[in-house]
Amino acid sequence: MPLPLHAFYCLLLILISPITLAENIIHHDFKITLQPSKGEIKVKDTIFLPQETTEVTFKLHQNLTITSSPDATITSIDAYDNKTSTPVQYYQAKFSQPKTKFNLHYSGVITHSLQQISTDYAGEQIQTQGLITPKGVYLSAASYWFPRMDSEYLTFSIQAKLPEGWQFISQGGAIKNGWEEQSPQKNIYIIAAPYRLYQRKTPIAKAMVYLRSEDPVTANNYLDATERYLALYSKLLGSYPYAKFALVENFWETGYGMPSFTLLGPTVIRLPFIIHTSYPHEILHNWWGNGVYPDYTSGNWSEGLTSYLADHLLQEQRGMGADYRRTTLQRYADSVQQQKEFPLTAFQSRHGQASQAIGYGKTMMFFHMLRQQLGDETFIRGLRYFYKNNLFKVAGFDDLQHAFEYTSKKKLGTEFKQWTTRTGAPALQLSNVSVEKTTDGFNINATLKQIQTDPAFKIAIPILIQLEGKKEYINHIFYMDKKEALLKLTFNSPPLEIKVDPQFDLFRQLDPSEIPSSFAQLFSANDAIIILPSDAPNKIKIGYKKLADDWVKRSPTLKIMWDSEIANLPKNRAIWLLGQHNKFLNVIDRSTKTALFHNESTQLTLNKKSFSKKDHSFAVTTPNPSNSRETIGWISASSASVISRISRKLSHYKKYSYLVFEGDKARNVLKGRWPLSESALNISISKNKARAALPLTAKPPLTHIITIINNS
Numbered sequence: 001m002p003l004p005l006h007a008f009y010c011l012l013l014i015l016i017s018p019i020t021l022a023e024n025i026i027h028h029d030f031k032i033t034l035q036p037s038k039g040e041i042k043v044k045d046t047i048f049l050p051q052e053t054t055e056v057t058f059k060l061h062q063n064l065t066i067t068s069s070p071d072a073t074i075t076s077i078d079a080y081d082n083k084t085s086t087p088v089q090y091y092q093a094k095f096s097q098p099k100t101k102f103n104l105h106y107s108g109v110i111t112h113s114l115q116q117i118s119t120d121y122a123g124e125q126i127q128t129q130g131l132i133t134p135k136g137v138y139l140s141a142a143s144y145w146f147p148r149m150d151s152e153y154l155t156f157s158i159q160a161k162l163p164e165g166w167q168f169i170s171q172g173g174a175i176k177n178g179w180e181e182q183s184p185q186k187n188i189y190i191i192a193a194p195y196r197l198y199q200r201k202t203p204i205a206k207a208m209v210y211l212r213s214e215d216p217v218t219a220n221n222y223l224d225a226t227e228r229y230l231a232l233y234s235k236l237l238g239s240y241p242y243a244k245f246a247l248v249e250n251f252w253e254t255g256y257g258m259p260s261f262t263l264l265g266p267t268v269i270r271l272p273f274i275i276h277t278s279y280p281h282e283i284l285h286n287w288w289g290n291g292v293y294p295d296y297t298s299g300n301w302s303e304g305l306t307s308y309l310a311d312h313l314l315q316e317q318r319g320m321g322a323d324y325r326r327t328t329l330q331r332y333a334d335s336v337q338q339q340k341e342f343p344l345t346a347f348q349s350r351h352g353q354a355s356q357a358i359g360y361g362k363t364m365m366f367f368h369m370l371r372q373q374l375g376d377e378t379f380i381r382g383l384r385y386f387y388k389n390n391l392f393k394v395a396g397f398d399d400l401q402h403a404f405e406y407t408s409k410k411k412l413g414t415e416f417k418q419w420t421t422r423t424g425a426p427a428l429q430l431s432n433v434s435v436e437k438t439t440d441g442f443n444i445n446a447t448l449k450q451i452q453t454d455p456a457f458k459i460a461i462p463i464l465i466q467l468e469g470k471k472e473y474i475n476h477i478f479y480m481d482k483k484e485a486l487l488k489l490t491f492n493s494p495p496l497e498i499k500v501d502p503q504f505d506l507f508r509q510l511d512p513s514e515i516p517s518s519f520a521q522l523f524s525a526n527d528a529i530i531i532l533p534s535d536a537p538n539k540i541k542i543g544y545k546k547l548a549d550d551w552v553k554r555s556p557t558l559k560i561m562w563d564s565e566i567a568n569l570p571k572n573r574a575i576w577l578l579g580q581h582n583k584f585l586n587v588i589d590r591s592t593k594t595a596l597f598h599n600e601s602t603q604l605t606l607n608k609k610s611f612s613k614k615d616h617s618f619a620v621t622t623p624n625p626s627n628s629r630e631t632i633g634w635i636s637a638s639s640a641s642v643i644s645r646i647s648r649k650l651s652h653y654k655k656y657s658y659l660v661f662e663g664d665k666a667r668n669v670l671k672g673r674w675p676l677s678e679s680a681l682n683i684s685i686s687k688n689k690a691r692a693a694l695p696l697t698a699k700p701p702l703t704h705i706i707t708i709i710n711n712s
Contacts, residue, residue, distance in 0.1 A: 024152060029157050036135075061089075116553075136191070153185065171260050203231070204230040301396070428450065429449040519656060611660050617636060618658070
């Protein structure tokens with residue numbers, strides 16, 4: 001005979017206590033009724049406490065009224081919580097004798113508006129404390145829709161009554177009319193809407209897709225991807241910790257990763273690249289973030305590790321790992337000014353480009369450098385050890401250090417301290433390169449400097465040397481812990497070229513020769529000037545003015561001007577030029593690469609491809625010809641109705657230098673970055689200008705080690 005759920009729960013605490021936070025787990029059995037037309041929720045909650053007690057204190061949303069509690073005397077308490085913007089009421093439940101279980105019935109309306117939270121005016125990061133509407137339902141711990149107690153970890157079951165045609169989703173596995181999760185959680189979600197459900201069993205877990213309209217093609221694409229990525233990460237890291245993974249369509253644009261499901265906006269879901277980028281990222285969060293919980297008090301490592309094993313790994317599998325790392329370093333260069341810098345131990349969540357460049361990008365590069373130091377096999381064994389020993393626990397950088405030290409048998413305190421507690425990054429300069437022929441062969445001499453204003457970093461610099469007659473580069477790791485060091489190497493053959501970190505394996509400040517102009521540079525400049533076209537047709541002018549006003553609402557430090565108001569462009573500010581009729585458009589014509597950019601009256605040529613201005617819209621960046629440290633961006637829409645669509649889409653293409661959009665729906669048909677001249681960190685030694693340059697060999701992706709490890 002199967003155990004009743006509450007008895008099973010008590011047994012579960014005993015079984016999982018060695019590997020979880022079981023000593024403080026509270027279990028909820030919910031029976032809920034949702035009435036979206038009224039914004040109302042009714043809840044019957046049976047609460048199981050981890051030990052006997054005569055009283056408990058909890059918080060509940062201020063709009064929720066407790067209607068009864070058969071087992072307890074409930075008293076409201078005057079208290080203030082300065083850690084939440086949600087209006088809450090404190091309560092105390094007292095019992096006549098020690099209890100481990102009590103019932104609570106309550107109901108009320110939760111309808112918080114959607115609010116813009118990003119400081120980045122390019123993005124549209126919107127959140128709510130919680131809402132129940134006819135469009136859909138979004139409730140989380142931040143909604144205080146369930147009684148919250150300090151320092152609690154949760155397990156739960158939810159059974160719900162919904163309007164006809166509606167479905168809801170939460171963490172965990174399906175039960176009759178609902179869901180249950182038996183592994184410790186920090187949150188309980190309720191997402192509901194009139195969904196179309198598509199599902200499939202996989203060898204790892206059930207794959208599910210919840211869409212707001214019939215779309216079997218999109219659903220099957222995501223079901224295929226779910227099965228593929230669950231298998232990949234289970235082999236790489238260890239068993240998937242949940243019963244299902246679901247893609248859920250939201251009714252506003254989001255990119256949230258919850259335990260066992262992801263909540264994506266309707267536009268995001270249908271972007272063609274999302275299934276290969278953001279989607280595997282959200283699946284992997286069930287290992288990192290929703291499997292092993294980050295210790296936010298000592299830094300959120302999970303976003304960077306997830307980025308490394310999802311976004312970076314998938315690019316690495318395509319031979320594009322170096323390009324992805326270069327883009328990551330450029331995002332750091334574009335977005336992080338000195339006043340925005342903070343160490344990894346201070347990162348909690350993304351709230352703009354600078355925080356993303358550090359918390360995602362720098363953390364990702366830290367794991368990449370750790371992998372280079374330890375080797376692929378040891379690196380994966382360290383991750384598996386960390387996952388196995390911290391599943392459903394809170395873990396920090398100290399726990400990561402312990403895992404990698406255990407598997408590598410090396411002390412890693414210096415590396416972890418430097419990259420997680422220091423701010424900034426090394427900036428490298430290569431100079432005084434010379435070759436000396438001796439009786440022993442050919443000596444190459446060079447000076448390497450760290451030219452950042454901060455003290456020297458202790459770094460391992462990858463260096464590639466091309467030798468005469470060789471078909472592959474010679475690899476060398478140069479260890480440096482001073483601001484200046486002499487590099488001296490001896491070879492049997494004449495050296496032809498030296499490259500310092502050409503595949504961007506080191507977290508560092510890019511040399512200016514390695515940074516093309518990009519939209520990220522403009523969007524990170526919150527004091528940019530937006531210059532509108534005075535002579536444009538009236539409808540176009542209105543469209544551009546609305547775009548500018550919307551951006552200023554998100555970032556009030558932006559300034560709007562009409563081109564008729566100024567004689568010359570400012571030299572010390574990032575600048576947006578809007579419109580084909582902007583009087584300063586000749587600046588774009590002068591400063592862009594003439595071989596790749598040609599602007600005519602009826603068409604524009606980019607990267608040797610010509611596009612009609614009647615049917616296409618354009619976005620182009622270039623350095624300010626009067627000050628190469630500032631960037632100018634130009635937006636030209638084919639019609640007034642397209643302007644807002646381009647504005648929304650630009651945030652997805654920040655790393656690029658130029659974009660072309662087609663038609664009224666602004667479908668992207670071209671994207672690219674301006675080519676760079678040779679990096680100042682690559683120096684040719686040979687005087688033979690006709691010599692053939694060797695191609696850089698892409699390193700094997702991390703997944704190549706799976707078979708080796710699993711068979712050993």
